[in-house]
Amino acid sequence: MRCFGFKGKVVLALASLALFTGYAFADNLNVNGTNRTMNVYAPKNIEKGRPLIIQMHGMNQDAPYQQNAAKWESIADTARFVVVFPNGQNKAWDIGGDKDINFLKAIINEMYNKYGIDKNRVYVSGFSMGGMMSYHAANKMGDMIAAIAPVSGGGGVNSPKRTMPIMHTHGTTDDVVNYNSTVNTLKGWVNAQKCSSNSQKIKPYPTTKPGSAASLEIWSGCTDGVEVRLLTIDGKGHWYSMDEAVSVNTSVEIWNFVKNYSLDGSSITPPTPAIVVPTNREEVFNGGFDSSAVAWDLQTHGDAQASGDAKDGKYQLDISAIGTQNYQVQLIQHDLHLEKDQWYEVSFEASAGAARTLEVNVEQHNDPWASYLKEKQNFEIGTDTKNFKFNFQMTAATDTNSRLSFNAGAATGTLMLDNVVLKKIDAPAENSTKIRLGALNNRVETEYRVFDMNGTFIGKIAARSHDEVRGKLRMMVKRGGVYLIKSGNGVTRQIKVTK
Incomplete structure (x- = not known):
């Protein structure tokens, strides 16, 4: 995903989102008298006490664009957390004031009211100007955020309320937000949080992928035991990288980092393993509804x-x-x-x-x-x-x-x-089939009750065959339509009559 600076225009070509097992919908909030909008993704039947990730778009972009680019849905389904993609006003973020800080606080409260999210595990991330807004949130509301994960957008330290775990991702050939300048800004957070000056460098990253363009630098030993990480993607421009073939899936890397942190220091409870419903199956799955409505x-x-x-x-x-x-x-x-x-x-x-x-x-x-x-x-x-x-x-x-x-x-x-x-x-044998299915084409005269589609009783018909029923029904009813014919054994058929 490319953000064309703070002057250019963005032409969007939205691909259709894949079908997941949760619910994606647009929502809005009234924040200090202003209507604010967002896209929300919540896994189906999500349990209470699960994490929340707020991910913000770049300037001149919007929530649907970021949602399509970052593809959080399958990760959220597996790890069981809620993702919110908020819309900045005029496709931008207030990275100096409180307007969007108040919006983020309102989102946290709204997701708590709707889904019972764990307020100790709220994570903020964003691309480009959304990344800058992540740093701004770390400074202004760090007591409500367990970790941040900016992508291609930096921000300086300004009296944060607590030590902040940071996972920063950036491409070396970014021509919108300069890589070297942003790395220097990130090191300001490393110094302010008293991290070890001796970082650990992993190249290539991951080590299991020799040709990866990504490398990882880790500063540990920070105050309160947090880490600051820089995920660098060599040759990558101003894009949200999802290219696992040559580097990393940024969203996966973000989740694997932030999930280690909470405001109260507790470890995250592993989610209940997802139920895998087999496809191309010869039997009904979960026909007993023992624990959930999965597969239905x-x-x-x-x-x-x-x-x-x-x-x-x-x-x-x-x-x-x-x-x-x-x-x-x-x-x-x-x-x-x-x-x-x-x-x-x-x-x-x-x-x-x-x-x-x-x-x-x-x-x-x-x-x-x-x-x-x-x-x-x-x-x-x-x-x-x-x-x-x-x-x-x-x-x-x-x-x-x-x-x-x-x-x-x-x-x-x-x-x-x-x-x-x-x-x-x-x-089945022919006769037993007729008995079991209540077939109309038997040779013994049977009485049938006739109802319209609203369940109103019209009358009775005695007939020996399907054709005889249809003929008598045509004579009985006043107008064409579909009628319910019920036999004495409780089996019901629909018959269409034309007039």
Whole structure:
């Protein structure tokens, strides 16, 4: 990432951010009567008491640009911490006054209120003018910051409130913020913090990479046992280096340094190891919701509103606003491997706060989301927990990223799911298949109840075949549309009628 000085303009070409397992969103704060904005990234289900990194952009840049350049998301997912990318006013930082100091303090408090971050482990970093702002923060609010990690931007010592661990990264051919000048400024911090004058030099860095353009100089023995480090990248200009092939990943180096420091001197608690969800799998993962909702994704579309998570070993879905289609509230699991011509059984347990219909589908995970079922399955869910199941044959080409979808957008209220299973089965005999699936095409006259998509009862039909049901339904209803046909054994089908 290049910052074209304090006079030039920046032309941004933002690449699409990779999909991670957390939440990235824009946020704003009112700071002393002024609206301030920022981008926030928090790993999914992040625990309380995890660190916070604030990383600031260069002059004439903004938060999205810095977020795209530094790529903190995967590091945060693994190590479990929150990252905030604030926006400076007019794409600059107040490196002499309190305007942006107050902004940083407000960010810390906001992240504590939202995520319960550990205020003893707040780290400040920035590129170019953002690096200068990091030094300014070290001077003005060092009692709230455990360590700083400026990149390509310096700042002098000015009565800091405490000894500050520093990891400074800079390229030797920087034509915007001079390398040699900044190194001399950094040594002012080394002297002020009474570090050892004999530094340790590691070249190349890391030593496991003989061709690396990076080198590391370490000043230890500083007051309060902190270190000051200078990571130099030979031949690098005014850029945020992410080129591991020839040097280092700056964000990784920053995290590996700052994570060693806290305001209270305590060691960091190792994060819970991340759960690795295998792809291209033949079975549902975490179908019992034993500890979390990992591998499951709740989606809402249109005007539908819902929330959900694993609670007491079940998935609890709370729907506050319905949509116009069942799929507008979906709990899905994708990355399922379905083989052509193979038969499968899907089973699950379900209950609801009030009687309702639940639609279940097996389909493509991407556009056009084609269903692999002859008809989407509809089940009557009551207040008592019951087991439901259905069989189907995968007649389409093998799909290594199909998905199982629970579509619940037709009614508000609470829905509980548990013990979701997808398994291969032998091809069932024709008669047993008809009995198990409640097929309409049997030769015994069966009575069916008819409802519209809002669940309103319309009437009853007695028929011996699917075609007979469709014909009688067409005569019964006043207008075209999709209707629910429910047999006595509780199996429900959708039939579309044209008028």
